[in-house]
Amino acid sequence: MSFRRFLIKRTAIAAILTLVAVSIIFATLRFLPSDPFSGLVASGSLTPEQVAELRAMYGLDEPIWIQYLKYIQNLFTFQFGLSLTEQRPVWSILGPALRNTLVLLLPALVTTAVVSSLAGMYAGWNRGSWFEQTGIITTTFFRATPIFVTGILLLIIFSYGLGWFPAFGMRSPVANPQGVTETYLSMDFLKHYILPFTATVLFYSGDFLMLARNSVVERKGSEFLKLHRAKGLSEMEQLARAGRNSLLPLVTYFALRTGMLFQGVITLEVVFAWPGIGRALVDAILNQDYPTVQAAVFIMALAVIVMNLAADIAYAKLDPTVEAGDV
Incomplete structure (x- = not known):
């Protein structure tokens, strides 16, 4: 096998592993029994209407497959979005x-x-x-x-x-x-x-x-x-x-x-x-x-x-x- 074929094969395997890893991350976080805003409602810090606005802002109210596609696109372009707790770019x-x-x-x-x-x-x-x-x-x-x-x-x-x-x-x-x-x-x-x-x-x-x-x-x-x-x-x-x-x-x-x-x-x-x-x-x-x-x-x-x-x-x-x- 030429080195070029070897390199292409290994790179393809690395790309597949990366996709699998980020998919597992997405699934693990999305299928938790609670979301980041549930505690705010329980504590009375925010009203359900305000929480709904926040969920819409972060795209958490969209269908799961749309969330996944946006998630993949953002990760691989290093556009990580805003931190939920600090309200500033994640990369900062x-x-x-x-x-x-x-x-x-x-x-x-x-x-x-x-x-x-x-x-x-x-x-x-x-x-x-x-x-x-x-x-x-x-x-x-x-x-x-x-x-x-x-x-x-x-x-x-x-x-x-x-x-x-x-x-x-x-x-x-x-x-x-x-x-x-x-x-x-x-x-x-x-x-x-x-x-x-x-x-x-x-x-x-x-x-x-x-x-x-x-x-x-x-x-x-x-x-x-x-x-x-x-x-x-x-x-x-x-x-x-x-x-x-x-x-x-x-x-x-x-x-x-x-x-x-x-x-x-x-x-x-x-x-x-x-x-x-x-x-x-x-x-x-x-x-x-x-x-x-x-x-x-x-x-x-x-x-x-x-x-x-x-x-x-x-x-x-x-x-x-x-x-x-x-x-």
Whole structure:
């Protein structure tokens, strides 16, 4: 199979998965036993006539199939509409929240991938050493511990106990940063950033360390390394060549993990009160803010699907046998 056919097939599968995901989101919200306005009538905040006007404004009084078609059109053009609770464009809420999430997660993931992969390669090359045993035990412990538990432990020790770092938020209440530079490159931001960053790194380090370790262990006794050993290459040069041949699973796993990070970000952002997309989603669910919930879940689902597609493409480029065998 040519790479072009492979790419078309994988892209078509990603598009179908995206359509299925957004359809599930629509059905889940529309068939709930109550709508966002039912509580307003019960509390006496609005009259039934006023609620009817609001339902008409948001198109909730139209037939379900018309709502669905408009919903699909709006999502795929990134026209998310107005928030029910804040009465402002949903993107004005989720845009900054998504940026805050990416600022937290992407540096943490890159740091984890680089440091843990190098450590895993060294551990695999030195099997049975104290470094390997300590690395496996430590990273396995943090990987088995839910990320929100790790976050709570860090807060208890370094925030409430030692008082080294702030407990919540992305900046101090008195801070009034102007522009991106003051927001993300200030000491106040750094102090708030360290604990959630550390929790993310600790949680995902075990994946990359074990993957790199196992890849190097598999290749340590291979024929190409025996040839390099016979040529008189040093241990570090042999390890470098084994590491390069272990990059395929690491690169593809990095792409997959980038998308899947959104799964863990919800609890992490709630624990640290980080103003990201995970926390915005939780707030929207509690307020039954349909447009914001739909948009947030759509962005998360799209990230997972796109990064899975990227992983497929990267794997096919790095290993042509995958592309050739895909029928």
